[in-house]
Amino acid sequence: MAKKAVLVDLSKCIGCRGCQVACKQWNGLPMEKTINTGSHQNPPDLSAITYTVVRFKESVEGGNMAWTFFKDQCRHCLEPACAEFGNDNAEGSVLQHATGAVHYVTEKTKAWPEESPDAFCPYNVPRRCPEDKVWTKCTFCVDRISNGLEPACVKTCPTGTLMFGDRDQVLAEAQKRLTAMKKRFPAAKLIDADEVSWIYLLHQPAKMFQIARNLRFNETRYAKKGVGSSTVVTAGAGLGLLGLLAQRKEKVQKEEGE
């Protein structure tokens, strides 16, 4: 089966959160007991029973109000750090499906050590259930996509924010949309297109979105392997996520070369 991908075109997202509900429905996940904290964002974060959440951010730029919606979930990295981490600790606990889906064998994840998710995920996505200790996250609806269906959230999205297809087809569409979008949004850019299966197209600068940034990632995960350094972490923080990942890649390549 060909590698699959999803384009998340945030210029089209209206924050309706149909994706959150569709995800809960398909995966049979219970509701979270939430309260209104002064934001429409709810549940406030990802959790062991919430695989995707739309993060709302308000900002005022040059007197103009902006309100952005960032649908967050597992990016399904092509070289997932969590797979290394997980399988080091419990063999067979993370599977990489031919579609590109990074799949947790939840029972086996119970054996993972107590750890902050940002220790092994550059996007700070997986969550551990406090009761039964399993780790969970978005499954890429691997059961659906292996059977010719799009993921549940893609199916329900009313505006075309989410586009699912073969990876090369999605990448081509992403480039096409990026070019078109730059006319209205000069700062538009694609995020981590070469590294993940869930590719984000941001129409506005990254700082206008509420994106989980993982600064501990290098420090912990790659320090262990002798890759990271405090210099990189500092520089990475300044450059943002994209810069961080680019540097990570460069470092890895350098290591491998040596």
Add this chain to the structure above:
Amino acid sequence: MTNHWCDIANSDCILIMGSNAAENHPISFKYVTEAIERGATLISCDPRFTRTSAKAHIYAPLRSGSDIAFLGGMTNYIIANNLYNREYVAEYTNGSFLVNEKFGFHDGLFTGYDKETGKYDKSTWTFQKDANGIPKQDKTLQNPRTVFQLLKKHFSRYNADLVSRITGTPKEKLLQVYKAYAATGKTGKAGTIMYAMGWTQHTVGTQNIRNMAINQLILGNMGMAGGGVNALRGESNVQGSTDHCLLWHILPGYLKTPRASLTTLEKYNDKFTPKTNDPNSANWWGNYPKYSVSLLKSLYGDNATKDNCFGYDYLPKVDDGANYSWITIFQDIFAGKIKGFFSWGQNPACSGPNADMTREALGKLDWMVSVNLWDTETSSFWRRPGADPKKIGTEVFCLPCAASMEKEGSITNSGRWMQWRYKGADPPGDARPDAEIINGLYVKLKALYEKEGGAFPEQVTKMTWDYEHEGKVCAHMIAKEVNGYFLKDVEVKGKPFKKGDLVPSFAYLLDDGSTSSGNWLYCNSYTGKGNMAARRDNKDTSGIGLYSNWSWCWPVNRRILYNRASVDLNGQPWDKAQPVIRWDPKAKDGAGGWVGDVPDGGWPPINLDKGATKWPFIMKPDGVASVFGPGRAEGPFPEHYEPLECPTVNLLSSQQLNPAVKRWDKEGSEMDKYANVCDPRYPIVATTYRVSEHWQTGAMTRHTPWLCELEPQMFVEMSKELGRMKGIQNGETVIVISARSQIKAVAMVTERFKPFKIGDQIVHQIGLPWCFGFMGIATGDSANKLAPNIGDANTMIPESKAFMVDVRKEV
């Protein structure tokens, strides 16, 4: 909608005002997004920066209740800058008509106002007629008595500086909106308006929409692809329920409810059949008697004969001048005049204004039947917080009913598409489809009336009622009756029909009792060709997304209303790239004919045959659209009046409030209290709205866990400035107080609300969702406890979108 959902994608400029489509009609954004990708400009006008505003090219804030000032300013801008479509105004509207010399307007009042009765004598709101009884016209639009010149004069007062002082919209934002929208007046361009309850729920609701309709007419946007006036309905089948006479003042197909004084069918038909002396006016409502008689035949069958006025006598009549709309009904329940109440698929305890009064009123009933999916705030009003069930004598019956996916039938969406739906699952337990409940009730009632008699039993016992097939109500039998049958062998327009044939379209309905039709507008929906609403051909051959073979659209599958106004006098489209229809001289084997959408009648274009042509607005007696609209209660042109409760005197005239509204503080219940104008106790403007995550009063959604987690609590949105002033932090619980009640809510202190500068003062506004109540998983106080009982002067829709409150921290 004059157009339809898919058609939004054709627009060059989309104005979303009085609506928050991204949140409340998310699917519409499929088409809005498509239009934007094709180069359209999106404008969002709203007191609050919403998820719709987040996607807009231009966002303009305005104070709730100031829409006519805003829109009248647009009218003024379009005319003053010569951006209107002169030919369209002269040929397709009554802009060229000469108005009665005695008609006038002074200081907020049109001629004919009677202060004592609060009503207008409309005898001067008329046109000058020629010797043949046809309105006099000046197609150059120069005569000072033309509608166009009067319109120009009327709105010349609405200059941007004054409008800005009334609305609180910064002047440069106003001009930005006006410029972008008025650009659609250019030939070949089309702008659309998407509105909802943000426009209707005002004492001037009807005139809000009138004003935009006028703007659409002078810009030449009616009938065009990507144009029109588009009401976004709040439920999937609101359009269908309105078409089939959910409201008290109409019968199916917008026929009029008979008045007591109209004692015979002849008088009734005469009263409601408009006349014209213009041979070029199709005056389609001239067919009224065919539709009313066909309706009576569908209701009373063989019991409807020529000798008994086709059963007209059986029809219930309403008292002349009486009003039986929502507010009146609840006033009458409160006053003990109404003793029994069916609350069917609704939740008045949350949805009606002055909810404390509504809930109190329910306790004065002898009995109430609640037909619903859930135990709602209405069915449980007697155990609401603070109520003592021992003191409430109302007997409540709950009849569980099936949800839409648990039964077969049709819905008609906002775009007038009648779409057949199939049953997906059986209803749980003893829940039954509404039709089964109604059928059961009818059978029992009929038997009782036959056995016991009673007051006027014939209207029940003489009715035709034949919907059962194998012991179940059959949706197809109802749909066929709605379409209508030939009741005898007859030839119409040269075509022979047999008794029992389905009528192919309303053009074949007759007024002699030989046809039936439960709703003439739907005649053509279920024909000899089958159930048209069940069609599922998703190919579009029109090039403009009409999808004419997908489902069925009233009337006669016409997807864009007034489409003969989308062409010039030669029958060629104003918009060459997106033609709705076009006159093709080669069509019909060289006889010539229209191609494209189903035209508003097949008559030739004006320039082709001045004798045979008919003007394009066929539902109007004069054949043209009404820029001057004398049918409304408060004036033929819109005029800005302040809401009943407001933070300012009217800066345009000394007439503060819509002069034709009915106030309930003097003759309503003792629980009807209003704030004064500029009342220092209630200095903050409040409005109500929906959220994506809950539907209407939340009866369905607040029982759905996944939706409750998204919006779990009642909230109030306010500006950071107001938060600072009141010492309120984001996320704190606050109290919101109006003249009627008070509620608790979580404060959402946000940049998305900003204070307004109104006149010379700073005015704050807050916003409240109206989806909460005390039942279900996600509970909270109902915003409608705060809203007043006061209605629009024409429709009596409550003014829930602009009233006055105060806010304070919970102590």
